Amino acid sequence: MSLTGNWSYPTAIKFGAGRIAELPAACAQAGITRPLLVTDKGLADLPVTQGTLDILDAAGFGRAMFAEVDPNPNEQNLDAGIRAYKEGGHDGVIAFGGGSGLDLGKMVAFMAGQTRPVWDFEDIGDWWTRADADAIAPIIAVPTTAGTGSEVGRASVITDSVSHVKKIIFHPKVLPTVVICDPELTVGMPKFITAGTGLDAFAHCVEAYSSPHYHPMSQGIALEGMRLVVENLPRAYKDGTDIEARANMMSAAAMGATAFQKGLGAIHAMSHPIGAHFNTHHGTTNAVCMPAVLAFNAPAIADRFDQAASYIGVKGGFDGFRKFVDEFNDSLGIPKRLSDLGVTEDSIPDLVKGAIIDPSCGGNPIALTEENLDGLFRAAL
Numbered sequence: 001m002s003l004t005g006n007w008s009y010p011t012a013i014k015f016g017a018g019r020i021a022e023l024p025a026a027c028a029q030a031g032i033t034r035p036l037l038v039t040d041k042g043l044a045d046l047p048v049t050q051g052t053l054d055i056l057d058a059a060g061f062g063r064a065m066f067a068e069v070d071p072n073p074n075e076q077n078l079d080a081g082i083r084a085y086k087e088g089g090h091d092g093v094i095a096f097g098g099g100s101g102l103d104l105g106k107m108v109a110f111m112a113g114q115t116r117p118v119w120d121f122e123d124i125g126d127w128w129t130r131a132d133a134d135a136i137a138p139i140i141a142v143p144t145t146a147g148t149g150s151e152v153g154r155a156s157v158i159t160d161s162v163s164h165v166k167k168i169i170f171h172p173k174v175l176p177t178v179v180i181c182d183p184e185l186t187v188g189m190p191k192f193i194t195a196g197t198g199l200d201a202f203a204h205c206v207e208a209y210s211s212p213h214y215h216p217m218s219q220g221i222a223l224e225g226m227r228l229v230v231e232n233l234p235r236a237y238k239d240g241t242d243i244e245a246r247a248n249m250m251s252a253a254a255m256g257a258t259a260f261q262k263g264l265g266a267i268h269a270m271s272h273p274i275g276a277h278f279n280t281h282h283g284t285t286n287a288v289c290m291p292a293v294l295a296f297n298a299p300a301i302a303d304r305f306d307q308a309a310s311y312i313g314v315k316g317g318f319d320g321f322r323k324f325v326d327e328f329n330d331s332l333g334i335p336k337r338l339s340d341l342g343v344t345e346d347s348i349p350d351l352v353k354g355a356i357i358d359p360s361c362g363g364n365p366i367a368l369t370e371e372n373l374d375g376l377f378r379a380a381l
Contacts, residue, residue, distance in 0.1 A: 001275060002016075002314065003015075003017075003244060003247040003248070003251075004016035004017075005010075005158040005185075006372035008058075009021075009113065009258075009330045010102040010152050010175065010177050010178065010258050011152060011176060011177065011178070011179060012029075012178050012179065013152070013178075013179045013180075013181055013254065014026065014178065014179070014180045014181070015181040015247075015250075015251070015317050016181075016182065016247075017182060017183055017184045017243055017247065018182065018184060019180055019181070019182045019217070020052060020142065020180055020182045020184070020185060022057065022180060023052065023055055023056060023094070023140070023142070024055065024059035024060075024061060024143075025057075025221075026090070026140050026178040026180060026249070027059075027140065027359040029177070029178055030092060030138040030139075030140055030177040030178055031091075031092070031138055031158045032091055032094075032138055032140070032347070033089075033091055033092075034062065034063075034064070034088070034089060034090045034092070034094065035056065035061055035062070035064070035090065035094045035140070035338060036064050036065070036066055036084065036085050036090040036091050036092075036093055036094070037049075037052070037053065037056070037063075037064065037065045037066070037094040037096050037099040037105075037138075037336070038065075038066050038067075038069065038075075038081060038093055038094070038095055038096065038101060038102045038104055038105030038108055038245075039065065039066075039069065039105070040067060040069040040070070040071070040097050040098065040101045040104075041068065041069060041070070041096075042071075042373040043067070043096070043097045043101065043105065043144065044065065045069035046188070046242055047188075047322030048144060048185050048188060049065075049096065049097075052096065053343060054370075055330075056094075057282055058171040059126055059150075062157055063083050064084075064090065064249070065141045066080070066081050066084040066085070066087050066108070066185075067203050068080050068081070069081070069097075069100050069101055069104045070098065070100065071160045071189070071279065071281070072098055072166070072276065072279055072282075072352045073100050073103055073104040073107075073156075073157075073158055073159065073160040073277055074111075074158060074159040074160065075118055075119075075158060075160065075161060076107065076161055076364070077104055077161075078104060078107050078118060081104060081105075081107075082111055082112050085108050085112045085137075086093070086112060086116075086248060087108075090137075091137060091138075092109065092138040092140070093105045093106070093108050093109035093137060093138075093139050093140070093141070093181070094139075094140045094141075094142060095109075095139055095141045095142070095150075095151070095176065096141075096144065096169050096191075097142075097143070097144050097146060098141045098143070098145035098147065098148065098197065098371055099147060099150050099200075099282065100149065101144075101159075101174065101199075101275065102141055102143060102150035102151055102156075103150050103156035103157055103158065103375045104140055104156070104158075104319070105139065105141070105150075105175070106141070106153075106156050106174050107158060107169060107174075108137075108211075109137040109138070109139045109174075110131070110136050110156075110169070110171060110173075111176050112137055113132060113134075113135025113136065113137065113292070113314045114132060114135060114364040116130060116131075118158065118169055119160070119167065121156060121169050121170065121171060121174065122167050122168065122169060122170075123167075123169065123359050124359075127170075128170050130173070130184060131152065131171050133171070133173055135177045136173045138176045138177050139174070139175075139176040139177060140176055140177060140179070140181075141176035141178075141179045142179075142180045142182070142185070142241060143179075143181060143185070143186075143250065143253065143254075143362070144185045144189075144199060145186060145193060145253075146183075146186055146187060146194075146197055146201060146246065146249035146253040147187060147197025147198060147199075147200035147249045147250065147253050147283050148197070148200055148202050148253065148257065148282070148283075149201065149204060149253045149254050149255070149256045149257025149258070150178045150257065150291075151176060151254065151257075152169060152175070152176070152179060152254045152255075152257050152258055153174070154171065154174050155168050155169060155171075155176045155256045156168075156169050156174065156349060157169075157271055157272070159275075160276075163279050164273075164354075164359075165273070165275045165354055165357075166272040166273065166275060166277055166354075168359055169336070179254075181250050181251075181254065183243055183246040183247040183249075183250045184243065184246075185307075186246050186249070186250060187240055187241055187243070189240060190282045191237060191333070192281075192284075192333065193281075194233075194236055194237050194240065195233070195283075195284070195287075195299055195333060195334065196281045196282075196283035196333035196334075197282040197283050198233040198236065198237070198249055198252075198253075198283070198309040198332075199229075199230060199233070199283050199284065199286060199287035199288055199290075199329070199332065199334065200253075200256075200282060200283025200287075200291075201229055201249065201252045201253040201255075201256040201283075201284035202226065202229040202230075202233070202256070202287075203256075203267050203268070203271075203283070203287065204222075204226075204254075204256030204257060204258055204259060204260045204264070205221075205222040205223075205225035205226045205229065205252070205255065206222075206226065206267075206290065206294075207260065207261035207263070207264045207268060208221075208222040208242065208256070208260045208261075208262045208263065208264070208359075208363075208365075209223060209259070209304065209305075209308065210265055210297060210300075210301045210365050211263030211264070211265060211302075211363040211364075211365065212263075212300070212363075212365045213262050213263045213264045213363060214262060215262035217333065218258065218259040218260070218261050218262035219259075219262065220322075221225070221251060221255045221258050221259040222255070222256070222259035222260075222262070223308055223311060223312070224254035224255065225251075225252045225256050225259060226308070226312045227311060227312040227313065228248045228249070228251060228252040228255070229249070229314065230312050230313055230314065230324075230328075231248070232245040232248040232249050232252070232344070233249060233332070234331065235246075236249050237332055238331070245298075260363075261355070262363070263360075263362065263363020263364075264360035264363045265293065265297070265360060265361075265363045265364035265365065265367055266289075266293045266296065266297070266361070266364045266376060267286050267290055267293045267306060267357075267371070268286065268358070268360035269288045269355040269356075269358040269360040269361045269368060269373070270289045270293070270351070270355050270373070270376060270377060270380070271285040271286045271289055271329070272354065272355070272358050272360065273350070273351045273353075273354025273355050273358070274338065274341070274343055274351060276287075276354065277347060277350065277354075278341065278342050278343055278347075280341045280342070280368070281284050283336070284311065284334060285341060286336065287329050287332075288334060288335055288336070288340075288341060288380060289327075289338070289376075289380050290296060290325055290329075291325055291326055291329075291380075292376050292379040292380040293376065294322050295322065295379070296316065296366065296372070296375075296376055297365050297366055298322075298366035299363065299366070300366050301318070301365055302318040303318075305317065305318040305321050308320050308321075311369060330336030335350065337381060338377070338380045339380045339381050343377075344379060345381060348374060348377045348378065348381070349374075351374045351377055352370050352374050353370075355368070355373050355377075356368065356369075356370050356373060360364075
């Protein structure tokens with residue numbers, strides 16, 4: 001079976017092994033003649049990145065790269081990226097890497113032509129309409145992990161380095177023009193990144209499926225995304241060169257981010273401030289928070305997971321699903337408690353303050369308050 005396709009939902013996606021070779025054609029399609037490849041520090045010197053720059057260079061697009069991107073990118077990284085973009089006379093961005101490289105690359109393209117500060121475009125009400133839409137540069141996204149799904153997202157998460165708050169910056173035109181999903185780019189991912197990013201995709205699907213908002217398309221995508229993770233993440237974790245498992249995980253990542261248009265919930269509301277304060281890996285943090293959140297949301301979601309469990313290959317309805325999540329985390333080397341990630345009890349009041357203002361709160365099936373969030377953090381600690 002050939003796992004190859006050309007999809008235009010939610011944007012144009014070139015999916016399949018070896019398709020990074022089509023990057024020059026994607027630049028032409030997006031109208032980019034002088035691309036800036038934006039990635040993170042860890043990827044900059046790796047063969048996967050240098051090989052991509054070779055492809056661009058050979059086609060006459062140069063090999064300009066900006067890689068001063070932290071694991072949780074902030075506005076200082078963004079300012080430096082915009083400077084590099086303007087000084088290089090670029091006319092588009094190739095956002096390359098995991099969530100941090102993708103998120104920051106999208107923001108460089110978004111902000112390079114704006115006159116207002118980035119925080120003016122936070123995902124609050126209709127703040128996105130403040131942006132000059134015509135000044136947004138074209139974006140091509142190339143994921144090298146299978147987790148965030150930021151390649152098909154209309155927003156980026158940027159950490160305010162002063163307040164240590166993760167903020168979601170949204171605009172419809174931040175959705176990349178072309179996405180190249182080449183599972184061969186994910187083959188070199190170490191085990192702990194395979195696990196953490198894969199469980200990020202799983203959390204996106206679980207939270208979208210749990211959200212009370214009406215979006216049947218997202219609901220169906222979330223359900224199939226969960227099944228793909230359950231069946232393929234253990235395979236990719238065990239054998240990083242299993243290209244079919246890697247392809248299915250890459251699909252699940254894009255599906256999770258497409259599905260969460262329906263909403264996220266308490267897992268992400270907790271994970272965002274933890275990442276901002278303790279610089280933890282986002283997907284791993286989600287995985288540690290999931291058991292406590294499933295228990296908390298049980299009265300609202302048990303019925304729908306009773307239906308979903310057998311489809312995704314889990315016996316025992318919702319209770320079986322909860323037991324499965326614990327065992328799944330264990331099998332992938334995920335820590336049991338937030339304290340194992342360095343989270344301290346005395347930080348809980350600050351974490352609660354960050355969580356209650358996080359936009360993800362709105363998608364939780366049970367209304368979140370400072371009181372019940374405090375209980376959730378303590379349950380997960």
